[in-house]
Amino acid sequence: MDLLSLRYFRAVARHQHISRAAEELRVAQPSVSRTILRLESELGIPLFDRHGRRIRLNEHGAAFLHRVERALAELEDARREMTDAAGAGPGRVAVAAETLLQLAGVLAAFRAHRPGVDVRLFQAPVDSMRRHLRSAEVDFALASQPLGGPGLCSAELLREEVLLAVPPGHRLAGRERVAVAELADEEFVSTRTGHWQRALLERLFAREGITPRVAFEGDEAAATPELIRAGLGIGLMPAVARRTLGERSPVAWSRLDAAADCHRTLTLVWRENAYLSPAALDFRRLAMESFMPDAS
Missing domain, CATH: 3.40.190.10 (Periplasmic binding protein-like II)
Incomplete structure (x- = not known):
């Protein structure tokens, strides 16, 4: 079981569609299909229910996905932590929000405080934000409706x-x-x-x-x-x-x-025990100061 197989599986599980997963991964569709079949053979159990050309994640696949996302998120945290320790560049902060307009003030303050940091924004509904957080694609989610669950921390901003x-x-x-x-x-x-x-x-x-x-x-x-x-x-x-x-x-x-x-209720959400770079910690502080001026 290698990392490439796990990443292919995560993409297929998200899209529940081989072709769309292949497009995201930028690889040929047959390569994705073969990788998923090989992974299922190695595990000894089907991860998807197949109906003609349609596939759906089954209960075993859902359980496996939960652990795969945790494992890949930990590896991504480790990679970023080592990159920051090596001093390779000014860093990166990724944020998901339902509307990007509410981020304008925070981003302006952050850019002035940390020029050069790569800021990545994702506009997404709450279910997608939860997925982005679990997979460590984003450091924070700015949610206007409840976004809780195991392994998530939050701070009410407004x-x-x-x-x-x-x-x-x-x-x-x-x-x-x-x-x-x-x-x-x-x-x-x-x-x-x-x-x-x-x-x-x-x-x-x-x-x-x-x-x-x-x-x-x-x-x-x-x-x-x-x-x-x-x-x-x-x-x-x-x-x-x-x-x-x-x-x-x-x-x-x-x-x-x-x-x-x-x-x-506007809430800032992040993963519990996730690695947050110095840039990400500054973003969280500035967000809390922007919406809650009395926050320390």
């Missing part, structure tokens, strides 16, 4: 209310408060399933026993105000958006009666 945004002239424009039940027949502009705005919307509606009508969905929450202004629907936006847009806001804002539960 907690803010989420508001209802509607187009000017809408029947709810000018209302100070709106009940969730009043929105049952409204069409929403939201992010795709997996992002925090969509998860919050569905959770609030589920408590009322109704399902939100999502007319337009995408991956970039920053476009939501303009889509709402255009009359394509209403939506949920964090309070920071109202402060950022200020007087030029293209939408009208209201609070939801469920305000106690209608909030976003």
Whole structure:
């Protein structure tokens, strides 16, 4: 069992597709297929269920993947630790976030403090961020919804209310408060399933026993105000958006009666016992100072 076989297996397990894994690995598809078959033969058990040309990770494969990701992450930590010890270059910091806009201030401060450090950003929903962390592809995840689990540490950076945004002239424009039940027949502009705005919307509606009508969905929450202004629907936006847009806001804002539960919690997450380079430690400190000015 060599490292190449384990890396091939991890790619196939993630994609559940030989061709896509081969594209990621930049190798020929037959090479990937042969490697997986050889690995299964060596282990003495199938790791995938096969139905024609389709493959699915089975329970044995899932258990094996968990340990493979831990092993490869440890090796990546070791490689980076030795590289830093040797003084080979200014280092690297990798961060995953649902939206990169919220990282702008932290990155500016970090770049000024540590010029030359290679900063890698991944835009991803919460499930992908968890995978990036487990495999040591990123040092940190900046999550707007719960991202916990065994082997993960976190620090809450920010907690803010989420508001209802509607187009000017809408029947709810000018209302100070709106009940969730009043929105049952409204069409929403939201992010795709997996992002925090969509998860919050569905959770609030589920408590009322109704399902939100999502007319337009995408991956970039920053476009939501303009889509709402255009009359394509209403939506949920964090309070920071109202402060950022200020007087030029293209939408009208209201609070939801469920305000106690209608909030976003921004959390910085990293792997427990993971190797964090001096650059990564500085990034964590600056992130906490940026969002929590009183943090030490």
